[in-house]
Amino acid sequence: MFDGHIYDMASPSQEHQTISMELSTILNTYLKSKQGPCHVFHAPFDVKLTDDPLTIVQPDLMIVCSRDKLDGKRCNGAPDFIIEIISPGNAADDYIRKLYYYKNAGVREYWIVDPRRKTVTVNYFEQDLPSLQYSFDSTIKVHIFDDLLIDFSGIADLLHI
Secondary structure (H helix, E strand, O other): OEOOEOOOOOOOOHHHHHHHHHHHHHHHHHHHHHOOOOEEEEOOOOEEEEEOOEEEEOOOEEEEOOHHHEOOOOEEOOOOEEEEEOOOOOHHHHHHHHHHHHHHHOOOEEEEEEOOOOEEEEEEOOOOOOOEEEEOOOEEEOOOOOOOEEEHHHHHHHHOO
16 A cells, blocks of 8 residues: 555565565574564565555565564564565566655665566665665675675576576
């Protein structure tokens, strides 16, 4: 729901689910090893970005490091880190609309994974750096953590690309 308007989304594909599961596993394993306050969540899990206008989203993956934002039903406010995986037919939502909302809501880092183009676009909002684009054969640093690197070549191998 953006600005009070409900948008219908298609179910994720097998490719989408494979990428989501692998990234979720990597993130969760890392966070558990650190034993810190951060937790990973995956869709469907609501995030209420704003009350006025009411804006609720369900990112594919997110990390929330402030327990105060979690009420047992959803995240209230911006997650620290969000990953959206492009599905056919909604690329503009992820590259334009969600980028705008996530940046303005205070998300620290936002990745857009595009299986068709085999790219990952990293938006690190904390330092207002320009977007960086990587290929699926890259190892990419998660900027909000000092030592988390994600090797996308292993994920690409699972997709047989």
